[in-house]
Amino acid sequence: MRYFETRKARIEIIPMIDIMFFLLVFFIMVTLHMIPDAGIASRLPGSSTAQAMPKPQMTLAVDRAGMIHFQQRELSPAQLTTLLRSKPDASDLQVTLAGDKDVSLQSLMRVMDACRNAGVTHIGLAARAEGADPAQAR
Known part of the structure; x- marks a missing residue:
């Protein structure tokens, strides 16, 4: 039952x-x-001593004309300095410059000066390893 x-x-x-x-x-x-991984297409210069770096907190692209690109916006050096100063702790910010292969050294120095004026001390240059596929560096 x-x-x-x-x-x-x-x-x-x-x-x-x-x-x-x-x-x-x-x-x-x-x-x-x-999450979009957006940027501008650039041809990074090659280096035989290129090393892997920790993921930067901010990547700036510099084109042939010397224009600074950040998150699909074009910035002047003064605007870049203002943007970096608005960050909470600019002295600990890691910035990587991805300059085009044909960008002038003066253009890169102008961007580095704008970063230094904002208090950024950790600045790296993006490069691809010699012999690496240029299509992967875009």
Whole structure:
């Protein structure tokens, strides 16, 4: 007669937890691919002593004409200095300059001076390793 006894209903939460973790991982992966990696196409100069650097907090691109590009905006050196000064701790900010292969040294120095005027001391130059595929450096 146990067949007709009423059973207490149970909600199994283990499968629900598995589904929730799966959805969490799925949305994290989708979100990471939605973040645009935008910039301008440039031909980085080659260097036989190029080294891997930690990921910079800010990457500035300098084109042949000497224009500074940051997050799809063109900046003058004065605007760059103002932007860098508005950052919370400019002295610990890591800036990488990605100058075009044909950019003049004077243009790079102008950008470096604007960074130094804002208090930035960690400035790196982007380069591709000699013999590396130029298409990967874009």
